[in-house]
Amino acid sequence: MISKTHVSQDIVLDQLKAEFDRLNDTYFEGRLKEPAVEFSTRKTFGGYYQKKSHRIVLSWQAYLEHGWDETVNTFRHEVAHIIHLNHRREFWQLAYKIGVTKKYAAPPLSRKRRPAPVLIYACPVCGGRIHRRRRIKNSSCARCDTKYNPRYRLYLVREERPL
Numbered sequence: 001m002i003s004k005t006h007v008s009q010d011i012v013l014d015q016l017k018a019e020f021d022r023l024n025d026t027y028f029e030g031r032l033k034e035p036a037v038e039f040s041t042r043k044t045f046g047g048y049y050q051k052k053s054h055r056i057v058l059s060w061q062a063y064l065e066h067g068w069d070e071t072v073n074t075f076r077h078e079v080a081h082i083i084h085l086n087h088r089r090e091f092w093q094l095a096y097k098i099g100v101t102k103k104y105a106a107p108p109l110s111r112k113r114r115p116a117p118v119l120i121y122a123c124p125v126c127g128g129r130i131h132r133r134r135r136i137k138n139s140s141c142a143r144c145d146t147k148y149n150p151r152y153r154l155y156l157v158r159e160e161r162p163l
């Protein structure tokens with residue numbers, strides 16, 4: 001979904017304006033005053049309606065990660081807040097009537113975790129090297145002695161971070 005970044009906010013805002021007009025005509029007899037609608041690029045999710053400025057703010061990141069369905073669901077939720085500011089029963093009745101299908105905003109996708117570094121250890125005597133994902137403490141070279149022997153205690157040569 002991240003490849004959608006080329007979609008400009010203006011296109012989506014136009015679609016939301018059309019959706020507002022549709023909702024207004026279908027459910028409110030055209031009596032709702034059109035709110036200002038904008039996207040926030042802060043990495044917060046969901047959206048909110050600000051009564052004082054009659055403004056709906058939606059998460060651009062949520063659109064990029066979850067697409068139009070997520071955004072329009074949140075938008076309808078915020079439109080219902082124009083009538084009912086809190087989340088009482090009347091709010092949800094109206095929200096579902098105008099097409100809200102999900103009660104909660106989708107969570108952000110988990111960040112891609114960077115791969116763990118590879119740790120390279122070496123034996124001080126034979127110079128043999130081993131690669132490990134986890135840090136090792138008291139380990140000695142298995143080639144030089146089958147049991148733990150501090151003489152062949154492995155030392156950390158370096159860490160490499162795979163790209």
Ligand SMILES: [Zn+2]
Nearest residue numbers: 077078081087
């Ligand atoms: Zn709400």
Ligand SMILES: [Zn+2]
Nearest residue numbers: 123126141144
């Ligand atoms: Zn060794």
